[in-house]
Amino acid sequence: MERKLxxxxxxxxxxxxxxxxxxxxxxxxxxxxxRALAYAQSxxxxxxxxxxxxxxxWLTEWIVQVPDLTVTVPPHEYKVLQSLDEVNDTYSxxxxxxxxxxxxxxxxxxxxxxxNAAIQAAGLAGTLRxxxxxxxxxxxxxxxxxxxxxxxxxxxxxxxxxxxxxRAKT
Numbered sequence: 001m002e003r004k005l006x007x008x009x010x011x012x013x014x015x016x017x018x019x020x021x022x023x024x025x026x027x028x029x030x031x032x033x034x035r036a037l038a039y040a041q042s043x044x045x046x047x048x049x050x051x052x053x054x055x056x057x058w059l060t061e062w063i064v065q066v067p068d069l070t071v072t073v074p075p076h077e078y079k080v081l082q083s084l085d086e087v088n089d090t091y092s093x094x095x096x097x098x099x100x101x102x103x104x105x106x107x108x109x110x111x112x113x114x115x116n117a118a119i120q121a122a123g124l125a126g127t128l129r130x131x132x133x134x135x136x137x138x139x140x141x142x143x144x145x146x147x148x149x150x151x152x153x154x155x156x157x158x159x160x161x162x163x164x165x166x167r168a169k170t
Contacts, residue, residue, distance in 0.1 A: 027068040033108050036062060040105035044129040047094045048137055056094075059101050071103045076165040077120060080145055081127075087143050091134050095127050095146070102126020117166055121159040128153055 028036075039055040046052065063071055073081070081099060084092035103123030106113070113119060131146045152158050 025065050025067065028066045032062065032066075037105050037108055040101040040126065043094075043098060043101055044126050045133055047091070047098065047130040047133055052094070056097055056101070059104070060097070063100065063104050069104055069107055071100050071107070071123075072116070072120075073099065073103075073123075074116075074120065074166060076168070077124070077162075083145060084143055087145075088141065091131075091138075091141055092143075094134070095131055095143070098127045098130040099123040102129075117159050117163040120166075121162045124149060124158060124162065125153060 036059060039059050042049070043052055043055055043059075063069060077099065081092075081096040084095055100123065102125065103119055105126065106119055106122035128146060128150050131141075131143065131150070134141050149158065149161070152161050
């Protein structure tokens with residue numbers, strides 16, 4: 001059931017690229033932004049909590065609807081995140097969506113940031129935090145691609161990786 005709901009959430013994010021979806025409401029307000037930040041952080045720290053599905057649903061709907069926030073998942077990152085299913089689909093949906101939520105949270109914290117690589121790297125970093133939290137709960141959860149990204153993150157090279165991928169795909 002949760003897998004199907006997360007698939008619907010992904011479709012909602014695709015709908016975010018349609019400009020009319022964002023035109024139907026006003027800009028975000030401080031309460032919504034605070035709630036979005038709290039939910040994104042909570043999902044990074046406790047991705048398997050009982051209320052995580054409700055938080056993911058609210059965040060997804062909110063991100064799709066708000067006109068003053070744009071989250072993009074470039075093709076190379078989308079492929080990386082989609083490939084998680086091939087390894088182990090138990091947690092792949094949660095990890096895939098976390099990249100979107102963490103990107104949004106970064107943009108809310110740093111509205112002046114225009115560097116797409118920095119924003120995308122922040123999304124991946126949030127995914128890695130959620131991955132580490134999942135591994136504490138389930139040590140058998142292994143995603144080699146995320147392990148590689150964690151290695152880059154530890155070396156301070158995650159943003160450089162994103163920049164290189166962005167250049168390679170353009």
